[in-house]
Amino acid sequence: MKACRSIDELDSAVADCRACPRLVAWREEAARTKRAAYRDEIYWGRAVPSFGPADARLLIVGLAPAAHGGNRTGRMFTGDRSGDVLFAAMHRAGLASQPDSTGLDDGLHLLGTRITAPVHCAPPDNLPTPDERDRCRHWLITELGLLAPDLRAIVVLGGWGWQALFPALAESGWTVPRPRPRFGHGVRYPLTPALPGRAELTVFGCYHVSQQNTFTGRLTPEMLEAVLVEAKSAAGLG
């Protein structure tokens, strides 16, 4: 496996990854068959790199790209309903340059914030297997290491991402308490560094921006924005 010395190198390497046969087949099948509304578009159909600056102080961790969202547009949370909710809230919180995210050429940039996922390929039923999660973990570990000089806060969207993140944090040089912190909406946990070059990190829990949560009111725009504002402050982004 090629070592990535920069976020740019990491993003390129992720986009070329074909390590999970089931997910490669699924993402390419979705790109071939397409959703009717997007039948004239050329789908990305590859692993979706993280999105945001290399010196981000805040990291948002989701689950995996959507077959007709990130897998279509090539950017995390871009072009689907979950992303509509997330980017609108990020814009209100001062973390995104605009509230809309429709495609790679839409002009959106994130402010001090990067969005990643423990699994970079769209999975069937939006659910990767434990093996796929574990196979993808090395990308997250590399990303955490590269972001470490500036990284001060993480918002995790949903319990699945929460479970996936903590082993990566432990391998990336932060002390993870045992038992592991429990996921909940609005929880926050400070983590102390275990390696030189790491700073104290605050990890926030937030319900995922899936339609099951946003359509039912389990996660309201106000609840999401409140977590983002708190994390922005913890990250020293004002």
Ligand code: SF4
């Ligand atoms: S899920 Fe991760 S490890 Fe598997 S093919 Fe996609 S990028 Fe590679």
